[in-house]
Amino acid sequence: MDVKYVLAGLALVVLVTATGFTVDPHGERDVEPVSFDSTLTMGMTGVDVKEAEERNLSIPRAEVFFSQYEYVVGYYGIESTATHLRGPRTTEQFGEPIGVLVTDYAGTEPALNENGFLIERNSLGGGWVSAQSAVFVVDSRAKTPGGPAIVPFGERSAARSFAERYGGQVVDWGSVQSRSAERTSPATEMDRITANRSQWADRQVTATAGLRDRPVSVVVGEDTPTLAAAIERAPADTTVRLPPGTYDGNVTVDKPLTLTGAGPETHVRGDSEGTVLSVTAERVAVTDLRISGVGSTGARSFSDADGGDWDQFVRLAYGRGDSAIRFINGTGSLVAGVDIETRANGVLVRGGQGLVVRDSHIEGPPEWQDGFMGVLAMFDPVVVQNVTFEGGRDGVYTHRANGIVVRDSRMAGLRFGVHEMYTSGALIRNNTVRRASTGVIVMTRPRANVLRGNDVRASEAGLIVAGSASFVAENVVANNEVGLGMAAARSYVAHNTVVDNGIGIRADLLLPSLTVTGNDVVANDEQAEADMGPVRIWTADGRGNYWGRLPGVDADGDGTLDDSYRPTGAVDGALLRSEGSLPLRESPAMTLLRSVRDRLPGLRASGVVDTAPLTEPTRPNALARTNGSRP
Amino acid sequence: MSRARTALVVAQREFTTLLRTPTILVLALGFVVVVGGFVLAAGTGGYLPLVLDLVAPMEILVPLLAFAFGYRAIQSDADRGELETIQTYPLSRLSFVGGVFLGRLAGLLPVVLVALGLSAGAVVFTPGDAVSVVVRHGTVDAPVLFLRFVTLTVLFTAVALAVAVAVSAAARSGREALAIAVVLVIALVLGFDATIVAALSGGLIGPDALGTLTALSPNSAYRGLVYTLAVGDVYTRSAPTPSLLAGTAGLTLWFVGALGVAVARVWRE
Numbered sequence: 001m002d003v004k005y006v007l008a009g010l011a012l013v014v015l016v017t018a019t020g021f022t023v024d025p026h027g028e029r030d031v032e033p034v035s036f037d038s039t040l041t042m043g044m045t046g047v048d049v050k051e052a053e054e055r056n057l058s059i060p061r062a063e064v065f066f067s068q069y070e071y072v073v074g075y076y077g078i079e080s081t082a083t084h085l086r087g088p089r090t091t092e093q094f095g096e097p098i099g100v101l102v103t104d105y106a107g108t109e110p111a112l113n114e115n116g117f118l119i120e121r122n123s124l125g126g127g128w129v130s131a132q133s134a135v136f137v138v139d140s141r142a143k144t145p146g147g148p149a150i151v152p153f154g155e156r157s158a159a160r161s162f163a164e165r166y167g168g169q170v171v172d173w174g175s176v177q178s179r180s181a182e183r184t185s186p187a188t189e190m191d192r193i194t195a196n197r198s199q200w201a202d203r204q205v206t207a208t209a210g211l212r213d214r215p216v217s218v219v220v221g222e223d224t225p226t227l228a229a230a231i232e233r234a235p236a237d238t239t240v241r242l243p244p245g246t247y248d249g250n251v252t253v254d255k256p257l258t259l260t261g262a263g264p265e266t267h268v269r270g271d272s273e274g275t276v277l278s279v280t281a282e283r284v285a286v287t288d289l290r291i292s293g294v295g296s297t298g299a300r301s302f303s304d305a306d307g308g309d310w311d312q313f314v315r316l317a318y319g320r321g322d323s324a325i326r327f328i329n330g331t332g333s334l335v336a337g338v339d340i341e342t343r344a345n346g347v348l349v350r351g352g353q354g355l356v357v358r359d360s361h362i363e364g365p366p367e368w369q370d371g372f373m374g375v376l377a378m379f380d381p382v383v384v385q386n387v388t389f390e391g392g393r394d395g396v397y398t399h400r401a402n403g404i405v406v407r408d409s410r411m412a413g414l415r416f417g418v419h420e421m422y423t424s425g426a427l428i429r430n431n432t433v434r435r436a437s438t439g440v441i442v443m444t445r446p447r448a449n450v451l452r453g454n455d456v457r458a459s460e461a462g463l464i465v466a467g468s469a470s471f472v473a474e475n476v477v478a479n480n481e482v483g484l485g486m487a488a489a490r491s492y493v494a495h496n497t498v499v500d501n502g503i504g505i506r507a508d509l510l511l512p513s514l515t516v517t518g519n520d521v522v523a524n525d526e527q528a529e530a531d532m533g534p535v536r537i538w539t540a541d542g543r544g545n546y547w548g549r550l551p552g553v554d555a556d557g558d559g560t561l562d563d564s565y566r567p568t569g570a571v572d573g574a575l576l577r578s579e580g581s582l583p584l585r586e587s588p589a590m591t592l593l594r595s596v597r598d599r600l601p602g603l604r605a606s607g608v609v610d611t612a613p614l615t616e617p618t619r620p621n622a623l624a625r626t627n628g629s630r631p
Numbered sequence: 632m633s634r635a636r637t638a639l640v641v642a643q644r645e646f647t648t649l650l651r652t653p654t655i656l657v658l659a660l661g662f663v664v665v666v667g668g669f670v671l672a673a674g675t676g677g678y679l680p681l682v683l684d685l686v687a688p689m690e691i692l693v694p695l696l697a698f699a700f701g702y703r704a705i706q707s708d709a710d711r712g713e714l715e716t717i718q719t720y721p722l723s724r725l726s727f728v729g730g731v732f733l734g735r736l737a738g739l740l741p742v743v744l745v746a747l748g749l750s751a752g753a754v755v756f757t758p759g760d761a762v763s764v765v766v767r768h769g770t771v772d773a774p775v776l777f778l779r780f781v782t783l784t785v786l787f788t789a790v791a792l793a794v795a796v797a798v799s800a801a802a803r804s805g806r807e808a809l810a811i812a813v814v815l816v817i818a819l820v821l822g823f824d825a826t827i828v829a830a831l832s833g834g835l836i837g838p839d840a841l842g843t844l845t846a847l848s849p850n851s852a853y854r855g856l857v858y859t860l861a862v863g864d865v866y867t868r869s870a871p872t873p874s875l876l877a878g879t880a881g882l883t884l885w886f887v888g889a890l891g892v893a894v895a896r897v898w899r900e
Contacts, residue, residue, distance in 0.1 A: 001647075001650065003647075004639060006737040010736070017779075020777075020778030020779035020781075020782060020861075021860070023773075023775045068772075070772075589672075592687055593669070
């Protein structure tokens with residue numbers, strides 16, 4: 001080989017690589033707006049966005065281009081944009097924003113409709129404007145389904161005239177950002193929601209307890225031959241008593257009555273068609289009896305669902321299913337001490353603020369495909385407390401039941417223990433689920449749900465949470481195929497005990513925005529999984545998670561190891577299982593690798609890094625109970 | 632024959648010798664495998680992380696490889712008595728040393744470039760993570776940064792090889808060449824920086840002197856240039872980066888100095 005040509009070739013290559021110095025890599029980048037549908041979307045709930053689309057309301061939006069994150073992030077709401085940009089770990093994970101674009105309302109003739117919602121009278125105008133050069137109208141009367149709206153304008157004059165008509169001040173991007181500065185910590189926020197919902201639920205339980213004290217006006221079998229006749233005869237606000245015996249169901253309660261039996265010996269039996277007890281009045285109580293003979297139609301087929309609202313299907317198909325007890329606008333009603341056997345729904349609540357279902361037992365078919373929902377709550381928050389669900393499809397199914405409380409209940413052998421749809425601000429607390437497809441599943445894009453202190457085992461998945469700004473804490477998930485599946489953005493995952501699952505914690509979002517701290521994640525086949533998106537840092541305020549008794553030192557005695565841990569890594573993942581992993585981990589090669597892999601997480605391939613793994617478990621007692629044999 | 636022509640003849644001879652040495656080829660292969668493996672293990676997903684990942688391995692492995700390619704280049708000629716024959720040709724010391732350097736560089740550089748090229752390939756063709764429904768945009772990451780890094784690494788390789796050639800000219804025996812080479816590699820990779828750190832913590836020098844001192848160690852000069860030119864303030868943020876002048880001067884000094892030593896020691900005129 002002739003060295004001349006080799007040298008000439010090398011000179012050429014170096015010439016080419018040297019062109020790198022002629023280009024400025026850090027020069028200003030122009031940020032071009034992209035189609036909002038193809039961004040990773042955050043902010044505002046799915047139901048709010050759907051409602052806005054349905055009613056032609058306008059939502060101010062933003063597109064953010066981060067320096068160390070290759071996907072464009074889209075936001076519904078300017079407030080949520082500012083909050084996320086100033087949030088903890090946003091810069092660490094995504095780098096600085098290279099560009100922030102916001103909806104330009106100048107030229108769209110923005111106005112408020114009769115309900116104060118923001119609308120555009122000229123949808124052809126507008127477009128995008130850089131947040132830096134935009135002005136914003138804050139504290140005006142404008143709102144979106146998600147709450148008060150900050151309205152951005154590309155021209156100051158347009159902003160001024162909007163503020164003159166609808167109130168508020170005109171401010172720049174800097175003040176919008178500093179307004180969002182005061183953040184409460186997620187732990188405080190979670191405690192606030194928990195306390196708020198728990199106290200509300202306590203009040204409903206107390207309020208409905210009085211329904212048991214109504215005077216007895218009619219005794220079925222003594223005063224009237226049938227239950228239907230008794231209901232007919234009893235005056236409002238009295239009790240219809242059902243002594244032990246079997247009574248025909250398929251009746252309607254159309255006034256505030258209390259139907260009380262003598263326990264399981266009182267049996268109200270339907271004719272296996274339709275609903276056994278239909279309630280169309282408020283403050284109705286059904287207590288201490290057994291119900292069976294429910295029809296088998298869980299979801300009704302329907303042909304009249306064309307047009308109408310976006311959730312027409314659920315309202316008509318699910319809301320008219322057969323049920324042991326069906327409430328329509330059953331505000332302040334009570335179901336207690338009831339034993340239900342059903343092939344469709346147990347208790348269907350189509351509207352019923354503060355209705356309470358407690359101390360009951362609802363049994364569905366052993367194959368979930370044959371049954372339907374134990375408690376189906378639509379439109380209003382209800383309280384489900386100390387109820388045992390066996391079999392059937394879902395224990396509790398919610399549809400737009402914001403603020404529902406499900407606590408101290410047991411679900412086993414069904415599809416989902418609790419199934420939340422379009423439901424925000426719910427409290428799912430201290431429930432036990434066994435042998436389910438999923439213990440608690442939160443679908444659609446709600447926000448601020450709290451899943452706390454639940455215990456899910458021997459299921460396909462423990463807790464699966466979608467949406468945003470939600471809280472998953474102090475739960476135990478053990479012996480499931482997947483422990484926690486987190487598809488909720490900007491959510492708080494803390495102090496959970498995750499043991500012996502196929503996959504411990506799975507991060508399902510492309511966007512890394514979870515706060516994962518203080519969890520005890522032990523002896524799962526795969527401790528963590530994050531296949532999509534960049535590397536995630538699962539450490540908050542200097543505290544990571546407990547991944548088992550990892551080797552390493554805690555020189556400063558703060559309870560965290562000095563070396564980072566990568567639960568998704570090949571070597572670290574096998575550290576506590578394979579005896580060859582430790583020497584390999586301590587090799588110079590791995591030391592070198594460790595030193596580089598926490599740098600610029602936004603530009604690295606998938607995986608999870610804990611930069612401060614805990615030396616001791618957060619909840620040793622819970623861990624010992626689930627995992628007595630292994631440390 | 633002009634100086635350049637004679638240097639090329641020497642370079643051809645050195646290059647052919649390299650190609651006929653199987654151990655060198657095995658070493659080259661090993662280098663490529665180690666660098667490629669490191670990049671794959673680090674899960675690097677962009678050019679900028681790739682640069683950050685590769686600085687440390689490069690500054691350890693490149694001197695090693697350069698010394699393996701060059702530490703006995705001239706000494707083995709002297710050992711076999713060929714150097715005395717060569718001296719009888721109409722050949723200047725500069726042409727001879729220059730030729731040896733170029734010939735060895737022609738073997739060494741492709742190895743380094745192939746390793747870097749494969750690493751970049753791993754970034755470009757990383758499977759998975761292709762979410763086509765979501766729009767991507769340019770981040771601070773850019774291939775330009777990697778091109779700069781490659782150029783700087785080429786310069787560093789040349790400096791390391793020049794030092795190795797100087798060792799081969801200065802050593803009187805194969806054993807001595809090996810000893811000097813080992814000492815120098817350790818000094819480059821650890822010694823200089825460790826001395827500076829020791830001097831700084833011992834109070835012998837102040838922080839103000841660091842800019843100059845670090846430029847005097849080829850490894851630190853190279854590292855400094857990489858952080859200044861190829862990484863930039865995305866990573867360095869508000870830390871002042873070493874000046875271009877000091878780094879370039881440091882590397883040039885080592886390059887010229889090393890070849891100067893080689894020319895002076897190859898034979899007496």
